[in-house]
Amino acid sequence: MRETAQLKEVKKCSATYILAVNDTMNVINGKWKLPIMGALLFGKRRFKELEREIPKISPRMLSKELRDLEANGIVSRTVHNGMPVIVEYELTESGHSFKKVLDVMVEWGLQHRKRTIGDSALRNVV
Numbered sequence: 001m002r003e004t005a006q007l008k009e010v011k012k013c014s015a016t017y018i019l020a021v022n023d024t025m026n027v028i029n030g031k032w033k034l035p036i037m038g039a040l041l042f043g044k045r046r047f048k049e050l051e052r053e054i055p056k057i058s059p060r061m062l063s064k065e066l067r068d069l070e071a072n073g074i075v076s077r078t079v080h081n082g083m084p085v086i087v088e089y090e091l092t093e094s095g096h097s098f099k100k101v102l103d104v105m106v107e108w109g110l111q112h113r114k115r116t117i118g119d120s121a122l123r124n125v126v
Helices: 005-010 014-028 033-040 047-053 059-071 093-097 099-117 119-125
Strands: 075-080 086-091
Touching: 014 033, 033 047, 033 059, 033 075, 033 086, 033 099, 047 059, 047 086, 059 075, 093 099
Parallel strands: none
Antiparallel strands: 075 086
């Protein structure tokens, strides 16, 4: 991965580096934000679709996390008036830019699962 000039500059100062990490963590903190973002990488989703795709998330928690992600400019919410009213959620440009991070996390997670549990664990996933 090629480093940008800005990243090279930030890496010269640990305080700036840590501030940037903290900013990222403040946006994605919690158990559910990354799974929500991961689901939305595959396109627009309605609330119930997200609820079905993310095991064990309660409607209340999904609603809260979607509001937080929307407030941070990661997710956009579109209301289509009609009968019934349809609400769709999708990643913003900023949300889509996080895909690289999610991809690296998925790669690491698959490798870690393989190292700790073994090859048989991957067959159950894919």
